[in-house]
Amino acid sequence: MAPSGMQRWNPFRKRPKDTTSGCSKEPLEATPLGLKVVVEGDDPVVDIIAVHGLNGHRDKTWTAANNVHWLRDLLSSDIPNARIFCWGYDANTHGGRMSCQYLYSHATTLVSELCSERSLTDTI
Template identity: 25%
Template structure:
């Protein structure tokens, strides 16, 4: 008798959500979204149907570029060689206007950290951090305290998440304002007298920063 598929882990708007937690994890990968972002939506590539105007079939012009491989193997040697790309339907789409075929289309949303990355790096613990960006109105000095508050929450919550594996390396993947939060986290961690907090800075192996949300990417190198 076939077993039911496991339901995806719900992503919390605030705080950490663990997307993959293997017992033999050797590294923590932490996603931090940016201004007006979301811990899931920022890292989701929307389906062609969701991005196309009503009454018109999706265009294959962007997704066709997903044939190109994307891999971190040169950076993370424990990863498997897989292509990080959205799921593409082999069915041919039809333009409602002229009835002509438009090629392959992406059928569903792809949440990169959960749907692709955890399979490519089975020995990585993957988590996403969410925080309320609605209270931050731009980058004005009056709101600087909110940035520090979010950075403090990220630092101490991450320390709590790592109490069973403080020796694991950390890689941060940040979008926009998330990069500022990560820098503040590392600044605080480096100067903190508490060795448990300082361990965050000492364990950080790299930071990847993006200026665009993943849902806007064209999936090209």
């Protein structure tokens, strides 16, 4: 029996997921999938959509150790009339789960979400 206040080790016990990035105190979404507006832009004339690579993360991919978000803090000042998005998809290639979607399916999902966003805002 484990001493009072200590849990007995169980290899099948689910471990709590880390919900914070290594550089930010803000909690990250449990499943960072889909389209996210990073910057609305000043009277936007173009959309920029950043897509992470394999094993990437919709938010962490664009954030440096000093908590500078490249899309929000740097790119937006260089292109103020751009609406900037980041898009997350299941790109896990290792571990207990792998993406079951094909590349075409990911692309279809991205285009569908972008069309929906554009129809809601009627810009660009």
